[in-house]
Structures are given as structure tokens and as C-alpha cells.
Amino acid sequence: MSNTIRVAVAVIQRRDRILIAKRPQHLHKGGFWEFPGGKQENDEPISQALIRECFEELAIIPVKFSPLIQIEHTYPEKSVFLDVWTVTDYMGVPRGVEGQPLVWCPVKQLDEYQFPEANLAIVEAIRR
Numbered sequence: 001m002s003n004t005i006r007v008a009v010a011v012i013q014r015r016d017r018i019l020i021a022k023r024p025q026h027l028h029k030g031g032f033w034e035f036p037g038g039k040q041e042n043d044e045p046i047s048q049a050l051i052r053e054c055f056e057e058l059a060i061i062p063v064k065f066s067p068l069i070q071i072e073h074t075y076p077e078k079s080v081f082l083d084v085w086t087v088t089d090y091m092g093v094p095r096g097v098e099g100q101p102l103v104w105c106p107v108k109q110l111d112e113y114q115f116p117e118a119n120l121a122i123v124e125a126i127r128r
Ligand SMILES: Nc1nc2c([nH]c(=O)n2[C@H]2C[C@H](O)[C@@H](COP(=O)(O)OP(=O)(O)OP(=O)(O)O)O2)c(=O)[nH]1
Pocket: 005, 007, 008, 009, 027, 028, 029, 033, 034, 035, 036, 037, 038, 039, 040, 053, 080, 082, 116, 117, 118, 119
């Protein structure tokens, strides 16, 4: 699909908790919780997109990360290809640079938050 958006997504893990963020209301899927991340830029390696988005949104720099899962999903408005990475080490202290609320959510409690549809498979992958 030509107009599929490629997105780098960070599942940032500390012990049994995952860092989730609330998407700003004005964006696609605004108000839903998400794993931090964003669109890959032209000619940008996906790992670079992951690092850049973590820095832009959380002011941290991932240093240890590995691929978790890739998901293609079509919403009524657009199609996305989520390239999801587990981040197990990073420099800095995460903060919501864009004012977005952050929660360190225990893996067991991820169901209590409302995520975009495509994220169901991510939550399953985290639990495997
Ligand atoms: N970051 C993120 N995006 C997700 C998740 N699940 C999901 O369906 N998406 C979708 C929503 C958006 O359509 C797209 C990500 O785009 P984005 O709005 O975060 O991109 P960006 O950070 O580059 O934002 P911008 O520069 O365009 O404002 O992927 C998720 O867990 N995290």
C-alpha cells in the first residue's frame, strides 16, 4: 500500500512496568493511550526514527533496544505500519515534553487503558 504510514513505536520497559503516554487530543487517535513513537522520516533508518521520537516526546535517548513486533493496520482514516521495539535501557529521565501525561503501567494493568485498535497485538506480544 503506497500511502501506509511507517511508525517507530517504543515499548519502554523498567522491571514489570511499561511507559505509556496519552495522545494529545488534536492528533489522529487523540485521547487514546499509546506507546511513544511517531512517523519515520524519508530515508531515515527505523532505529533512528525510534531514537529521535523518544527524544522529541520524552527527552530520553534509547541505548538498548530490540525488535518486538511489526503490525499493519488499516483504520477508516489511514493505514499504519507499526514497527515496535522493546527499549530496555536509555539515557535521561522520561518526561512528557509535549505536555502529555505519562504512566508507568504494570504489564498486568495494560488492559485498563484505552489504546488504538492496532495496539491489541502489541499488548499480546509484551505478555508473551
Ligand atoms: N506513537 C504511536 N502511534 C500509534 C500507536 N498505535 C497506533 O495505532 N498509532 C498510530 C497513530 C498515528 O496514526 C500513527 C503515529 O503517528 P504520530 O502522530 O505519533 O506521529 P508523530 O509522533 O510523528 O506525530 P506528528 O509529528 O505527525 O505530530 O500511528 C502507538 O502505540 N504509538
